[in-house]
Amino acid sequence: MLNLPIKKIFDKRIVCYVRRKHIWTKERHVKSPFKDVEIPDLTVSEYIWSHVHKWENKTAVVCGVTDRQYTYAQIYKQTQILGAALRKTFKVKDGDTVAVILPNVPEYPTTILGILSSGGVVTTLNPIYTSYEIQRQIKMSDAKLVFTIPEIVPVIREALEQCKANIPIIVMDLEKDRPEGTVSFKEIVGNTSIDMSVLKDVKRESEDVSFLPYSSGTTGLPKGVELTHRNLVANCVQQDTDCRMYEFTTDSHQDSVLGILPMFHSYGLSVVTLHKLSVGVKLVTLPRFKPETLVSALEKHSIDISYLAPPLLLFLGSHPQVTAKHLDRLRNVSIGAAPSPKADIEAFLRKVQRDIHVGQAYGLTETSPLATIAPLGYKNYRSVGFAIPNVELRIIDGNLNNLGPDEVGELVIKGPNIMKGYKGNPEANKQVFLEDHWFRTGDLAQISEEGVVTIADRLKELIKVNAYQVPPAELESVLKEHPDVFDAAVVPIPDSTTGQKPKAFVVLRENRNSTDKDILEFVSRRVAPYKRIKEVAFLDEIPKNPSGKILRRTLIEKYC
Incomplete structure (x- = not known):
């Protein structure tokens, strides 16, 4: 456990964790241990180009496959x-x-x-x-x-x-x-x-919407997440203080970051692309994950910083063609999108053969996306670190009462990086926003006396396939378009390769005889490969509570 305050020499740089006198307030709010930052009143493009004169002749982006660069x-x-x-x-x-x-x-x-x-x-x-x-x-x-x-x-x-x-x-x-x-x-x-x-x-202006990614939020069909210019500029600035993972760009030095996380997703878009461009880092892009192209890119380009999802960390730690030489300049690795097992982190560190920083982070599309991060040198691999600057956290019970240190409840977040809301969806906004723009994450967590955040479980019903979110409600909607399907429910089941995979429970209409193969092919034609249902079981009735909500836990316990 990290004892704050401390100073730690790490990778030729002094990292200082500045603990507030009171991380927990008397209202049971949790403040970030890092000092607040001032958010510039700029649009995203204005912010990114505000210092471009300092590194205008340096490479901004290079393709790891074709070497096309700008x-x-x-x-x-x-x-x-x-x-x-x-x-x-x-x-x-x-x-x-x-x-x-x-x-x-x-x-x-x-x-x-x-x-x-x-x-x-x-x-x-x-x-x-x-x-x-x-x-x-x-x-x-x-x-x-x-x-x-x-x-x-x-x-x-x-x-x-x-x-x-x-x-x-x-x-x-x-x-x-x-x-x-x-x-x-x-x-x-x-x-x-x-x-x-x-x-x-x-x-x-800064309060106008800049990006409209679509996310399933806490549940259900995709919703347009309205991220303002201020949201994204704030999340950039929040990474430039004690949470900084990069070295400053100078005439003689420029960090390189691996751009393999998809840029259409908020993690790859905001943390890897927008933020790193705002500080003059070189972005090495890969259009898709292929073992041979990733290994080749690591050979051609010395990477200083990597932001990974758990399957990528597992690949780097276990693939025989990736050696310590491929990672010899790597200093910092942040893992997000889903929890990474401690064993996978340790296997990766054995591959690197050096003491480099590996830490977990937490966030959602709705938080632009970064909300917590493990700072440099922090080795509690089961936690997702601390709230970033300007962010407050709460843990609440089912009655919206604030809980205290080490108590498990729903994580609620407030900060300048919280989305404006879901586009044209007042009902969804009502479900996720509490008073004073506190955002309900839908995740169970606990926070220690020192402010260390640990994600305990998911309240959400989203299925995680290789860190992609797969909403059961979307698949159920597609299933019900099949002319033979009367009712359907989708739940996650374990998968050794992807972490989880979707399984469908289907109730056929009377006198219909579609097979599981028919159902699987129908859905596969309508959704991306990672969303495809992998198993189908037929039932006479989908278990539901009195209000009509599908009892997914019952399905999992009884049939999975």
């Missing part, structure tokens, strides 16, 4: 050109939503920052989504145009047909020809003669 000066120029084109040619207005359906490519930062520069709002989508999933988010977000790669265009066109939307598709045509009827990204950003004065018409 300097900070190049990306800044491209974002301004793209923003002007979106404003002038595509008539994007302040607050219009633009969809981004891309893998981790070097042009991702240019795309999202260009959209923000135009006054637009970015909604990110998983590039492996089906047309069914894409059309739903296009419709819900009211997207005005789409950025993608050539390979995904047919799926997007099918999605646009389904939702009866006729919007432009801008294609990354850096290495492949663009499909007919789409717009060239290369031509847009290469148009240096475009009138940039149109950007003066953009009027966006």
Whole structure:
């Protein structure tokens, strides 16, 4: 256990944990042990470019597969050109939503920052989504145009047909020809003669929405999470104090960060991409996880910082082709998205053969996403560290009463990084927000006397597949579209490879005889691979409580 306050020499840098006199207040609120920070009144793009002159000639992003790369000066120029084109040619207005359906490519930062520069709002989508999933988010977000790669265009066109939307598709045509009827990204950003004065018409403020990722929140179908410019700028600044995991960029030094976490997800988007660009770090991107490309990237690029989900940590610690030499410059590893077993962390450290920092962090899309982090040198691998600066925590019981140290209850969070709310969903907002914008996480946790946070269990019903969230309600909705299905329930079951996998319980309509294979194929055509149901069992009735809520625990205990 960490005894605060302490000073610890770690990796040629003094790390100081500054403990408040009273982490726990008399109201049983838990303050961050780190000093508060001032949040600049800037938009995300303004904040990221506010210090770009310090590192404009350094590499901002490089593809770990193709070596295609851009300097900070190049990306800044491209974002301004793209923003002007979106404003002038595509008539994007302040607050219009633009969809981004891309893998981790070097042009991702240019795309999202260009959209923000135009006054637009970015909604990110998983590039492996089906047309069914894409059309739903296009419709819900009211997207005005789409950025993608050539390979995904047919799926997007099918999605646009389904939702009866006729919007432009801008294609990354850096290495492949663009499909007919789409717009060239290369031509847009290469148009240096475009009138940039149109950007003066953009009027966006820090309290305006900047990103609209879709999350299942505490339960149910995906909801649009309204993240303001202030939310994301705050989460960047919160990482620049005692929680800092990077070395400052100077004329003679620049850290490199591994960009393998998907940028469409808040963890990869905010912590890995936006924040690291704001401090001049080099981002090494990988479009998808493949063992051979990851190993190759580690050989070509010396990585200083890595943000990983548990399956990636397990891979690095166990894959025979990854050696200590591949990780010889690595200093800091933060694990998020799901808890990582202590045994996996220890196996990884044995592979590294050095005493480097490995710590767990906690957050949600709704918290922009970082809420707690294990600071440098902290070795309690079962905890997720401490509340980051400007963040307060509470533990509440079922009656919303505040609990004390080491008592288990629902974790509730307040801070400048908490989302504005779910787009157009007052009922969902009512469920997750308490008085004074306290956010209910839906996770069970306990907090020690010193402020150490440990996640105990999940109140949520989300299924975790390789750290991806799979909402049972979404799969149940898809199942019920099958003409033979009368009722359905989906629960998580253990899986040795992915952690969990979805299992469906199905009640067929009278005189119908669909097989489990029929059901599995029906769902697989409509959802991304990680959401696919792996097992089906047939029942006469789905157990429910008097209010109609599915008793998933009963299903798990009786049939799994």
